[in-house]
Amino acid sequence: MSKVLKGLLYSNDHEWVKKLNDEEVLVGITDFAAKELGSVVFVDLPEVGDAVEANTEFGAVESVKAASDLVSPVSGEVLEINEDLVGEPEQVNEDAFAAWMIKVKLSNKEELENLLSAEEYEAIL
Amino acid sequence: MNEVKRTCLYQAHVDLGAKMEDFAGFMMPIVYDTIKNEHLAVRQASGMFDVSHMGEFAVKGKDATKFIDHVFCNHILDKEPGSVTYGMLLYENGTIVDDLLVYKMSNEEYFLVVNASNVGKDYSWLVDQTDDFDVTVINRSEEISEIAIQGPQAEAKVKQLLGIDLSSLEFFHYGYFEYGPYNLLISRTGYTGEDGFEIYASDDAITELWSIFHVGGVVPCGLGSRDTLRFEAALPLYGHEISDTVTPLEAGFKFFTKIDSDSDFIGKQALLDQQEEGLKRRLVGIELTKLAIPRATYEVYSNDELVGFITTGYLSVSLETPIALAMINRPYNKKDTQIQVKIRNKMVPGFVRDKKFLTKNYKTKGA
DSSP states (O other), X not given: OOXXXXXXXXXXTSEEEEEOSSSEEEEEEOHHHHHHHOSEEEEXXXXXXXXXXXXXXXXXXXXXXXXXXXXXXXXXXXXXXXXXXXXXXXXXXXXXXXXOOEEEEESOGXXXXXXXXXXXXXXXX | OOOOXXXXXXXXXXXXXXXEEEETTEEEEEESSOHHHHHHHHHHSXXXXXXXXXXXXXXXXTTHHHHHHHHBSSOOTTOOTTBXXXXXXXXXXXXXXXXXXXXXXXXXXXXXXXXXXXXXXXXXXXXXXXXXXXXXXXXXXXXXXXXXXXXXXXXXXXXXXXXXXXXXXXXXXXXXXXXXTEEEEEESOOSSXXXXXXXXXXXXXXXXXXXXXXXXXXXXXXXXXXXXXXXXXXXXXXXXXXXXXOOTTTTTOGGGOOTTSSOOOTTHHHHHHHHHHOOSEEEXXXXXXXXXXXXXXXXEEETTEEEEEEEEEEEOTTTOXXXXXXXXXXXXXXXXXXXXXXXXXXEEEEEEEOSOSSOOBOOOSOO
């Protein structure tokens, strides 16, 4: 069984979004996605300052066998990346909801309304 | 569409919780635990693979030796019964039909082990070549199952668990052994770069052996680690390093051909011509200097020029560095040439290196 955390927003591409304040969010992949992928051996993240666009690839998370695109659920500017994942990609498997990937300054807050609630996300699993 | 087949070990894989996928028309285990744990079990102790999907043909007849010499690119005339020889079947243009193992029973009988994905193609192609020979090709893939026991402890495990002493079985040789009511053909061969064995037998025998090895601590390994292991040992996989668009010379396997001998074989003239004209590309090793994973089909550049493509690549499980095999145009195939691999629209720097990612731990006689 995969975990779904209440209070987060979710995309159909199995990313989660956590609102930090009105303008900033953290983005990561869900427990379901991490389990599907198997042991994560590499996380390829954008640079701080890069622009990300909703429904567009911004990096990749890779298991031994395959690379999976990270698809951004929101548009905006990358304020921070989780450097810890570069050295310890296994954190994604250990706790997918703690292993945030990018912190984004939103350029279009209305996009959050297109995302799923925890209940809605659980229903598609 | 053909129905996806199951090997005799299908239920055993499901019971072990394997992640199962369709591979070459068979539901096969990709991984049971993690690819890394399974990979390291083979490097450090012992692991076992269900390879019952592989194809097996018997070639029998008065002209069997002449026929194998004609269709097989490696030497066979000098081989004795009990030997196993690795090599390839080639088209007239020198590209590769398949790679295979040839087990010699006698001058009138051989046993061929081919890739699961190529069984139908290989069988038709072989039969098409039989016109001028007194020989029969029989597809025995359905009735023969196979497991591979690989790793530095493989020999000890077989002795401990089956009571079969394989210490005198030489590298690339086989023998017949009995276990209870079962007849086993066991060869000292494999696809991991480690010492080990491949065991061919009936479904009943293989199902029982798998269970005995599992209880005895031999780690079940899926196709995921089979690929990372063979890759580190720079062993080719059909469809990646070798294919019907690549010749053995381009792939760096001249050693496995007899182009310098008197034997005539299909594809020989094309290889000689290619050698004379000079190769336009070669299979090389690549190592990246920045952390990223070069995967099959990714493009390789030298400055802005496209110079080749990745055939297989991983973040090496044993070495923890990003390494790959790649088909690279001359002259960029020279060692230490700076290259870039295009990974998700980023150019990741690296260099050309040898393919000896890992020293092979084969148990060979002499020295």
